[in-house]
Amino acid sequence: MTLNKVIVLLSGGLDSATTAAIVKDEGCHVIALSFNYDQRHGIELEAAKKVARHLNLDKHMILNIDLSQIGGSALTAAIDVPKQRSAEQIKEGIPVTYVPARNTIFLSYALAVAEVEKVADIYIGANSLDYSGYPDCRPEFIEAFEKLANLATKTAIEGSKIQIKAPLINLTKAEIIKRGNALGLDYSLTFSCYDPDKEGLACGQCDSCILRKKGFAEAGLTDPTQYASMVIE
Amino acid sequence: MTLNKVIVLLSGGLDSATTAAIVKDEGCHVIALSFNYDQRHGIELEAAKKVARHLNLDKHMILNIDLSQIGGSALTAAIDVPKQRSAEQIKEGIPVTYVPARNTIFLSYALAVAEVEKVADIYIGANSLDYSGYPDCRPEFIEAFEKLANLATKTAIEGSKIQIKAPLINLTKAEIIKRGNALGLDYSLTFSCYDPDKEGLACGQCDSCILRKKGFAEAGLTDPTQYASMVIE
Numbered sequence: 001m002t003l004n005k006v007i008v009l010l011s012g013g014l015d016s017a018t019t020a021a022i023v024k025d026e027g028c029h030v031i032a033l034s035f036n037y038d039q040r041h042g043i044e045l046e047a048a049k050k051v052a053r054h055l056n057l058d059k060h061m062i063l064n065i066d067l068s069q070i071g072g073s074a075l076t077a078a079i080d081v082p083k084q085r086s087a088e089q090i091k092e093g094i095p096v097t098y099v100p101a102r103n104t105i106f107l108s109y110a111l112a113v114a115e116v117e118k119v120a121d122i123y124i125g126a127n128s129l130d131y132s133g134y135p136d137c138r139p140e141f142i143e144a145f146e147k148l149a150n151l152a153t154k155t156a157i158e159g160s161k162i163q164i165k166a167p168l169i170n171l172t173k174a175e176i177i178k179r180g181n182a183l184g185l186d187y188s189l190t191f192s193c194y195d196p197d198k199e200g201l202a203c204g205q206c207d208s209c210i211l212r213k214k215g216f217a218e219a220g221l222t223d224p225t226q227y228a229s230m231v232i233e
Numbered sequence: 234m235t236l237n238k239v240i241v242l243l244s245g246g247l248d249s250a251t252t253a254a255i256v257k258d259e260g261c262h263v264i265a266l267s268f269n270y271d272q273r274h275g276i277e278l279e280a281a282k283k284v285a286r287h288l289n290l291d292k293h294m295i296l297n298i299d300l301s302q303i304g305g306s307a308l309t310a311a312i313d314v315p316k317q318r319s320a321e322q323i324k325e326g327i328p329v330t331y332v333p334a335r336n337t338i339f340l341s342y343a344l345a346v347a348e349v350e351k352v353a354d355i356y357i358g359a360n361s362l363d364y365s366g367y368p369d370c371r372p373e374f375i376e377a378f379e380k381l382a383n384l385a386t387k388t389a390i391e392g393s394k395i396q397i398k399a400p401l402i403n404l405t406k407a408e409i410i411k412r413g414n415a416l417g418l419d420y421s422l423t424f425s426c427y428d429p430d431k432e433g434l435a436c437g438q439c440d441s442c443i444l445r446k447k448g449f450a451e452a453g454l455t456d457p458t459q460y461a462s463m464v465i466e
Contacts, residue, residue, distance in 0.1 A: 066297045100349055112305070115305055116333055136386075138384070152336070
């Protein structure tokens with residue numbers, strides 16, 4: 001294993017960017033991993049690229065994967081993204097923005113890269129508090145994946161323990177933002193919206209925008225995002 | 234959940250074809266799932282298509298995934314496939330034909346399809362006896378993935394238990410072939426070779442060809458494969 005060499009799943013959103021900032025600050029050699037999965041918008045990937053440059057990450061891999069053929073989510077098929085729900089409503093049940101088995105797929109790819117790159121630590125920005133009710137963002141999911149990883153791989157069989165680390169799992173969105181802010185992370189580079197307009201502006205009304213705005217408000221910091229709804233006003 | 238509707242991972246090889254034959258014989262509605270992962274040869278996928286038609290499977294999905302960017306295996310990168318090893322040598326260690334985290338990735342996609350198709354049973358032709366020493370073909374891997382699946386998904390949270398079934402896991406290659414033969418499976422449609430020649434003929438010398446030939450011999454059946462080495466003679 002290469003000491004201090006880690007993999008970070010980087011979506012271009014607020015959580016994964018903060019996770020990357022944390023491990024980079026700890027002096028790790030960071031391989032960022034992003035996925036081009038025919039999202040409705042490529043803005044997220046552009047954000048991931050900007051964040052990777054901003055944080056001076058050591059390597060940024062973008063893998064092309066095909067989730068649109070599977071569909072089943074507002075993010076991968078023609079299903080409307082819910083709008084203007086309260087933080088309480090967002091936590092009820094599993095929303096249509098849930099992408100079936102997405103984090104399982106992402107972590108599986110990370111595991112493959114970990115095998116090839118001789119890395120034992122995989123970081124994911126999963127967060128179980130201020131988040132939509134996605135089953136694959138819960139601590140028990142992360143633990144189960146780690147157990148799997150240690151049976152599935154050559155790395156594990158050859159004696160290195162693979163660790164799936166989710167440093168934000170029990171933080172509120174406000175705590176995450178404060179942490180990144182203290183590390184100098186430029187949140188204007190990150191992008192959270194599920195349903196941006198044609199100009200690429202965040203809608204300000206989807207679950208992800210609402211949680212982001214609430215997080216910045218609770219952190220007492222200014223959200224640098226330019227929202228489409230602000231432009232309309 | 235849709236009763237009797239199952240997903241089968243179908244590579245076009247002997248094991249997955251037998252698995253599909255078994256579940257089809259049990260009266261299941263079978264969704265076969267294959268992957269185009271920039272293998273060196275597309276022959277495997279053609280075999281999967283033929284097997285799906287032969288067994289009259291209900292649906293055959295082929296997902297494009299990109300493993301060549303990750304590499305790390307003789308099947309996805311420019312690494313030589315080992316030849317003429319004995320069955321004992323094949324069992325020693327993890328060979329270079331191991332594709333990092335491949336079964337984890339395949340099962341993750343199957344999980345996504347299961348969510349969308351409302352399926353709770355996923356079949357994989359993994360076999361831990363007459364097989365190369367792949368970590369992700371062992372019973373403990375299958376069990377760990379099933380545990381993960383039941384934490385990762387909407388299906389599980391909504392109350393259905395996802396099962397990862399590997400009916401061949403403890404069978405010898407000979408037993409697998411006898412089973413498929415009894416079910417009328419035409420093994421001439423399946424393809425096992427890791428390193429076919431330009432005409433698409435199986436090499437007869439890689440681990441997979443050796444295990445296949447040994448399996449047919451021990452089953453007392455004729456291997457219908459036309460091997461390149463037979464042509465040379």
